[in-house]
Amino acid sequence: xxxxxxxxxxxHVQEGDSTNFTCSFPSSNFYALHWYRWETAKSPExxxxxxxxxxxxxxxxxxxxxxxxxxxxxxxxxGSQPEDSATYLCAFDTGGFKxxxxxxTRLFVKA
Amino acid sequence: AAGxxxxxxxxxxxxxxxxxxxxxxxPRHDTVYWYQQGPGQDPQFLISFYEKMQSDKGSIPxxxxxxxxxxxxxxxxxxxxxxxxxxxxxxxxxxxxxSSYNEQFFGPGTRLTVL
Numbered sequence: 001x002x003x004x005x006x007x008x009x010x011x012h013v014q015e016g017d018s019t020n021f022t023c024s025f026p027s028s029n030f031y032a033l034h035w036y037r038w039e040t041a042k043s044p045e046x047x048x049x050x051x052x053x054x055x056x057x058x059x060x061x062x063x064x065x066x067x068x069x070x071x072x073x074x075x076x077x078x079g080s081q082p083e084d085s086a087t088y089l090c091a092f093d094t095g096g097f098k099x100x101x102x103x104x105t106r107l108f109v110k111a
Numbered sequence: 112a113a114g115x116x117x118x119x120x121x122x123x124x125x126x127x128x129x130x131x132x133x134x135x136x137x138p139r140h141d142t143v144y145w146y147q148q149g150p151g152q153d154p155q156f157l158i159s160f161y162e163k164m165q166s167d168k169g170s171i172p173x174x175x176x177x178x179x180x181x182x183x184x185x186x187x188x189x190x191x192x193x194x195x196x197x198x199x200x201x202x203x204x205x206x207x208x209x210s211s212y213n214e215q216f217f218g219p220g221t222r223l224t225v226l
Contacts, residue, residue: 034215036217042219043115043201043217043218043219043220044201044203044217045217046214046215046216049214089154091215099156099215100156101146101154101156
């Protein structure tokens with residue numbers, strides 16, 4: 001059974017704080033690792049797709065790293081803003097046509 | 112830019128009725144995925160189609176069936192509805208095995224309520 005775990009489950013930070021959370025996935029059968037941002041009442045929006053060990057991706061204040069050998073990815077948010085409040089999902093892609101999602105990390109940023 | 116379209120957005124049915132959810136992928140996307148998200152739960156993969164053929168199957172109940180048509184839109188047919196089928200159903204599309212590495216673009220979801 002392929003299992004994707006995300007931690008923490010939820011996170012409360014103050015505006016301006018930097019934060020990070022973790023996605024753990026199987027180190028075998030790796031094809032790609034996706035990060036999605038999911039705001040309440042909206043559909044998930046793709047942030048990053050990462051494929052190579054050591055990959056680092058950045059979009060504005062959000063960045064992500066990938067370690068396929070040990071099976072984890074970190075998502076970092078620098079200087080959190082209230083509009084960053086959302087659930088951040090990671091998804092493990094084995095190269096088939098099924099993507100396995102983690103349960104997400106729910107981020108709350110207080111102004 | 113065109114996005115994934117799902118219809119209807121909201122649907123209310125009674126137990127034992129049937130429901131059909133529709134998904135129209137982004138133009139040129141050849142792969143469609145269906146997910147079910149129950150209250151307070153993470154999305155669960157149901158089924159996917161690539162080039163009109165079923166490509167993978169997840170936790171889709173036997174009471175559900177789906178297909179992808181020649182114009183690449185997909186329909187999820189749900190019969191003998193149960194209370195536990197109440198959920199948000201997302202459809203996503205991608206370019207399949209192309210350079211997008213299976214990046215999925217999600218529709219707004221259909222909220223199904225079974226009474």
